[in-house]
Structures are given as C-alpha cells and as structure tokens.
Amino acid sequence: MIPELGNFALIVALLMALTQSILPLAGAARNIPSWMSVARPAARAQSLFVAIAFACLAYSFLSNDFSVINVTQHSYSRLPAVYRFTATWGSHEGSLLLWTLILGLWTFAVTLFSRHLPDDMVARVIGVMGLVSCGLLLFMLLTSNPFLRMPMAPDGSDLNPLLQDPGMVIHPPILYMGYVGFSVAFAFALAALISGKLDASWARWSRPWTTAAWSFLTLGIMMGSWWAYYELGWGGWWFWDPTENASLMPWLVGTALIHSLAVTEKRGSFKAWTVLLAIAAFSLSLLGTFLVRSGVLSSVHSFASDPARGLFILAFLAVVIGGSLLLFAFRANQVGLGGRFALVSRESFLMANNILLLTACGSVLLGTLYPLFIDALGLGKISVGPPYFNSVFVPLVLPLLFLVGVGPLARWKQASVPDLVSRLKWGFAASVVVALLLPFTMGAWKPMVAVGYLSALWIVVGVAINVQSRLRSGAGWSANFYGMNLAHLGVAVTVIGITMVSAYESERNVRMIVGDTITLQGYTFRFNGVKHIDGPNYTAERGALEVTRNGNPVTILYPEKRTYLASGMPFSDSAINYGFTRDLYTALGEPLDGGAWSVRLFHKPFVVWIWIGAVLMALGGVLAISDRRYRAALRKQGRAVA
Amino acid sequence: MKKRHRNLLLIAVVVVALGAIAALVLNAFRSNLVFFFTPTQVVKGEAPRERTFRVGGLVEKGSLSREADGVTAHFRVTDTAQTIPVTYKGLLPDLFKEGKGVVAEGRLSGNGEFVADQVLAKHDENYMPPEAASALEQAQKAQKTLVSPEGKQ
Numbered sequence: 109m110i111p112e113l114g115n116f117a118l119i120v121a122l123l124m125a126l127t128q129s130i131l132p133l134a135g136a137a138r139n140i141p142s143w144m145s146v147a148r149p150a151a152r153a154q155s156l157f158v159a160i161a162f163a164c165l166a167y168s169f170l171s172n173d174f175s176v177i178n179v180t181q182h183s184y185s186r187l188p189a190v191y192r193f194t195a196t197w198g199s200h201e202g203s204l205l206l207w208t209l210i211l212g213l214w215t216f217a218v219t220l221f222s223r224h225l226p227d228d229m230v231a232r233v234i235g236v237m238g239l240v241s242c243g244l245l246l247f248m249l250l251t252s253n254p255f256l257r258m259p260m261a262p263d264g265s266d267l268n269p270l271l272q273d274p275g276m277v278i279h280p281p282i283l284y285m286g287y288v289g290f291s292v293a294f295a296f297a298l299a300a301l302i303s304g305k306l307d308a309s310w311a312r313w314s315r316p317w318t319t320a321a322w323s324f325l326t327l328g329i330m331m332g333s334w335w336a337y338y339e340l341g342w343g344g345w346w347f348w349d350p351t352e353n354a355s356l357m358p359w360l361v362g363t364a365l366i367h368s369l370a371v372t373e374k375r376g377s378f379k380a381w382t383v384l385l386a387i388a389a390f391s392l393s394l395l396g397t398f399l400v401r402s403g404v405l406s407s408v409h410s411f412a413s414d415p416a417r418g419l420f421i422l423a424f425l426a427v428v429i430g431g432s433l434l435l436f437a438f439r440a441n442q443v444g445l446g447g448r449f450a451l452v453s454r455e456s457f458l459m460a461n462n463i464l465l466l467t468a469c470g471s472v473l474l475g476t477l478y479p480l481f482i483d484a485l486g487l488g489k490i491s492v493g494p495p496y497f498n499s500v501f502v503p504l505v506l507p508l509l510f511l512v513g514v515g516p517l518a519r520w521k522q523a524s525v526p527d528l529v530s531r532l533k534w535g536f537a538a539s540v541v542v543a544l545l546l547p548f549t550m551g552a553w554k555p556m557v558a559v560g561y562l563s564a565l566w567i568v569v570g571v572a573i574n575v576q577s578r579l580r581s582g583a584g585w586s587a588n589f590y591g592m593n594l595a596h597l598g599v600a601v602t603v604i605g606i607t608m609v610s611a612y613e614s615e616r617n618v619r620m621i622v623g624d625t626i627t628l629q630g631y632t633f634r635f636n637g638v639k640h641i642d643g644p645n646y647t648a649e650r651g652a653l654e655v656t657r658n659g660n661p662v663t664i665l666y667p668e669k670r671t672y673l674a675s676g677m678p679f680s681d682s683a684i685n686y687g688f689t690r691d692l693y694t695a696l697g698e699p700l701d702g703g704a705w706s707v708r709l710f711h712k713p714f715v716v717w718i719w720i721g722a723v724l725m726a727l728g729g730v731l732a733i734s735d736r737r738y739r740a741a742l743r744k745q746g747r748a749v750a
Numbered sequence: 751m752k753k754r755h756r757n758l759l760l761i762a763v764v765v766v767a768l769g770a771i772a773a774l775v776l777n778a779f780r781s782n783l784v785f786f787f788t789p790t791q792v793v794k795g796e797a798p799r800e801r802t803f804r805v806g807g808l809v810e811k812g813s814l815s816r817e818a819d820g821v822t823a824h825f826r827v828t829d830t831a832q833t834i835p836v837t838y839k840g841l842l843p844d845l846f847k848e849g850k851g852v853v854a855e856g857r858l859s860g861n862g863e864f865v866a867d868q869v870l871a872k873h874d875e876n877y878m879p880p881e882a883a884s885a886l887e888q889a890q891k892a893q894k895t896l897v898s899p900e901g902k903q
Contacts, residue, residue, distance in 0.1 A: 341844070450756070451756055451759060451760055451763075456760075460767075463764070463767065463768070467768075467771050467775070470775075471775045471779075474775070474779065475779070478779075488785065488786065489785075489786035489804075489884060490783050490784060490785050490786060491783075491784045491786070491804060491855075492779070492782065492783060492784070493782065493784055493855070495782045496778050496779055496782035496783075499778040499782065500774065500775050500778045500779075503774055504771070504774075617821040617839070617840045617841050618819075618820070618821060619819055619820020619821060677844075677845070678844045678845065679844055680844055695841070697821070697841035697842070698841075698842070700816065700820045704820060706820050706821050706841055708841050
C-alpha cells in the first residue's frame, strides 16, 4: 500500500511540476499576473508530493518491505535502522529521488525568500526549476521507478558495506544540496536571458544562492574525501576517481562563478560570461550525477544494457545544455559588455582566476570522459590516472594561489602596480624566508614543500594586509568581505595539509605476529593479536595495536577485518588516531600462517588540515551570505508595504 | 599606451597563456595515458616494455603465494588462453580472490614478470572489472574462431 502511495505521489508531483513550469513561464511571457501567481503554490505542492514519495520509500526501507525490488537489493533485515534509512538513497533510483527531493527543497526556499523580486522574475525562476523537476520525475517514472514491486523476498541482499558508515548518512544529502543548489543559479541565469534583464540587481539576487550551493558542495566534497580516507583503507584522501572528479568539476566552475558574479554585481562586467558559467555549473552537476549514478563509469556497457535509461539521460542532458546554450546564443548580444577595465585591475585578476579554474575543470573533464569515449567507440581500454591529474593541476593551481593573495588587494577598474608592490613587498619577503626555513622542521628539505608553504603564507599575508587596511580605514563590519577572507584562509590551510601529507607521509605494509613491534616516525606500534567479535550484520576479527611514543602510551587502535553475513563480502575497517599535526592510521590485511596478520600502518602529517581548510571555505561562504545588502532590498520593500 | 594597443596586449596575453596551458595539458595527457592489455597480448609481446600499463583477467586458482615477509604476493593472471605472472608488494584489496576478476597496473620486468604497483579489485563482490571482462571475452572469441571452421560450437 505504502509503495503505491509513493508512486502515486510521484505522479501527482509530476503534474504539479508541469503546472509549476508551464503556467508561470507562459504568464511571464504574456504578462498575465494570475498565471504567474501560480508559481509559488504549484512549486510548494510539487515539493510536498516529492517529500511524500520520499517518506514512503524511506518507510519501505525502515519497515523491511522486501516486496519492493529496490529494498530487496539494497537492504537487509539485520541492517541497523540508521543504515536502512540511508539505504533509501543507496541505489540509483533512490538517489534520483533524493536529488528530486532536494530540488524541491531549493525550490521551496526560493518561494520563501523571493518576496523582494519582481513577479515575472520569480515566475521565470520557479518555472525553469519546474522544468528540471519535470525531467527528473519523468526519468524516474519511466525508467528508474524506486517503487517497483515483486513477489515478497525472504530477505534482502544488504547494503554495500562501504556505505554502512555514519558518514554516508549526511554526505550524499550535503553533496546533493551543492549539486542541486546550482539549479537556482541556473534558473536565475535562464530567467535573465528570457527576460533580457541582466543587471547588477540580478547578480545581487543570484549571488547568495550560488554561494550557498557552493558552500554545500565544498562541504560535500570534503566529507567525501574524508570518507574515502577512513573507509577505503588505503589512506588516500583524493584518488582522482571519476566519481570524485564528477563532484570536483562543478565545484571548479562554481568557484569561477561566485567570483565572476562578484564582478557582475560590483562593476556590471562579465555578464554574458557569468550567465554561461551558471549554465555550465548546473550542466556539470547534472552530468556528474548521471555519470556516478547510471553505472556508466564502471562500464559503458552497463549503459547499453539499459538503453531506455541511457537514451533518456542523453536526451535530458542534450535538452538542458543544448537548450540553454541556444537561448544564450540568441540573447547574449542583448546582455552587453559592461564596464571597461585596465590590464592590471581587480577585474583582470578575476578574469585570470576564471581562466585558470575553467582550464582545470577542462583538464579534469578530458581525463574523466576520454577513456569513456575511447571505450564506447571500441578503440580499446585506457585509463587516465593520478599522474596526469597531478602534473596538470599543480602548474594550474600555483598561479591561482598567487592570485588569491594579490587579487583582493587590487583596485577595481585600474590598479597601480607600484602600489601593490609597496603594500606586499615585505609580506612577500617574509613569506619567502619562512617558506624556505619551515621545511627544515620536518627533517628533510624539499623544494615542493617550500613552494607549498610559500603559496599558503602568501595567501595569509594577503588576507592580513587586506583586513588590516580595512580596519584602519574605519569601514564597518562587512560579512561579505570577512567571509571572502575566511574562505581564502581556508585555501591556505588546505594547501598546507596537501603539501605536508604529500611530502612527508610514510607507509609500512608488514607481517606481524603477537608481540611484534614496528616503529614509524617515532611511534611504536605493538601488535596484541586479534579477537573474534560479532557485529549486528557481520562478524569480524578485531586487531589491537598499542601505540607508544618514547615509552609513553599514545593510544590503542582496533582495526577490523569484517565479513558481512548477507553478501559474504570481506571488508577492512581501518582505525585512526586523529591529531592536529599527524594521523596514525592502521588497517588489517589478511591472516597469514602462524597466527600472523598483514598490517598496514601510516603516519600522515597534517592530513586533517585538508578538511579543516575546506570547512573554513564553506564557513566563509555562509558568512558571506549573511551580508546585509542581500536583505537590504527586502527591508526596503517591507517599509514600502508598511 | 592607447586603448586599442592595450586591448591587443590583453588579447595577446590571454592567447599565449591559453596556448601554454593547452600544451601543458595535452603533453601531460599523452605521457600519462595508461593502456590496457590482455594476458594474450602481453605474451605475444604487444605490451610496451618501458611504460606503465594495465593487465586484467582472472586470478588463476591456486596461483597465489606469499614470500616470507608476508606482504610480497605472487599470482598469475589469466584470460583462460594465456597467463602471466604478477608480483605485488603490499596489501591486496579486500575483494582480491583466486578465481575472481582483477586488474593490475605496473610494468614488465626483464624476466617477463609483471611488477604491479597497484592491484584493483572493485567494491562489489559480483562486479567484474570491465577490463578483466573484456580480456576474457577476447580470449573466448579467439578460441571460437579457431574452433569454428570444424563447425563445432
């Protein structure tokens, strides 16, 4: 009964989404206020019905309804309740429903926080978001229905052990909040193209939404990286895996977008460019979702095994990307060029920022899609690994980091080079000296470490000078300004983390029997043997590694080697001792003869800085959204009404 | 500087920068592509000698052995037609199993052994790495074409 209710709710939601898109868009085109006013109630009803469908699916999972195919394939009666809930979005179908639900949430938010916008703008933004909802709901109902039934199965085949982790409770929703959040920026861009009104106030409306989506995406990627670090047992924090690249590409373009929106708002320049970036950010989000969720990454043939699904995805992408680019081509010449600027100015620095970010995105896109194309064309199998991405990314990111330090200090329109030099020369000199000396504290001097430190310190110096001159000028609090600086500091922190862990991490793979000790970077690991334990849906051998430093106890780590009951899948659960300047990481390999085990030990200096930096970036975004001027129009209108 | 000159200079800077970036990306791309070979191709000598490549197939049953250090593993990868010996130093992934699909990335050593620096067995028990699947498929096709002239299936 409940699954049928969910299915019915999806159909109603599709009807609502059609209403939400057709009436308001037509109403805005013909200037019929009563049609435009349908936008808000229809959008709210649409998100309500999607939420009902989602609740029905979650209920089916929580109540172990093994007559639903989706539940049988991704859940298990002995799976703990919290993972039965997260299994709701553990499948292709369920994750699409989550995507649609979050699109509903963003649409709902737009209906709430758009009172200060002109009616036709609201109608168009909500209408465009409705069109996206239509596409996803159709896709779900036609090819990927999560509510399909079958004869009751005795039990499920369990959720992939990798996904049975607390991190997976919040990582996908947060990541999707980021992906889908760009739909708001996209809808604003299309609304502006349709209406032809693309001015500074448009950028001001679009900015907080874009920054919010970007902050979520930053946090989502950070959680994904952290999850891969502790869950996969390899101790890596970024693998250049296609699923990771799929989230990195919209992030890179989104980062370019929030910077170019700043220019559009402050100076009226980069308008057409900003619109194009908004389209690109959302298109890449869609592409990323489908790449990860359609199974096309593991094999292009899985795409062919379900032609309806593959065809729909391609058609949907073609309509969204092609349609919006076509609209752009027709309307971009009406947008205008905006203010002029000199060769050295805030604008030119931000333009360089955009070029570098987009090139980085392009190189990731090339490395991710090229193997798929070659395979699809039957030209053989190739892979593009971390060496490619690393050798491309480092030279692209270094100038970008330089710009992060100097860009915010440059004046709009025309900046004076001598002025910049005189403000930054002492800071630069100090950064160089410290960057050259700091690597000695780690024992071995390495050039890349000095370069990494220099980039990070340079950013810190830039932020410090910027904040100091603002304080001295007596200008008051600006959430936008301090948010930007906080985010830039976050970049510096992440850079230090990446530099240190790449240069100084150490790894040992060893055979250990009870009583064996291994010393790694001053930490002594003593293997105290393994013990058999029973988990809720798995059994495990749990190892105990006692860690001491100079004879003083540090911690005891308990890595596990699990076997899941339903699937029989083996799984290594790592054990980590986190620290501000180093992580100690252990994982069990396999049992060897004579009661010995193969054990993996890592010492990872400063690795948590990578994620702390990402959190600072996201917080910077949140701080910037709270800026008063995004609400100024709201208050003004409130007064007018009163 | 006149306005027009300044614009030209700006365009020149952007073009040069883009050209340099494109050269960098394409060069890195060309030198870091990792190609895939089946054991049959490796035995025939089609795989490169001085370059990293991937080989895939099934882990031959009964071929896995470990050295006394416990972490250096030897096994054979087969596409049912040919096998090649592989050495790997490190912990094998959870889903590495004899008789199951595997993909190894590394180089050929002088004595014909494949020295892997990465062994991939994917996240799902029933999932066959696509490269391994295609290696088996190719080997089967090759055998079929040998047999079919006699009209057998």
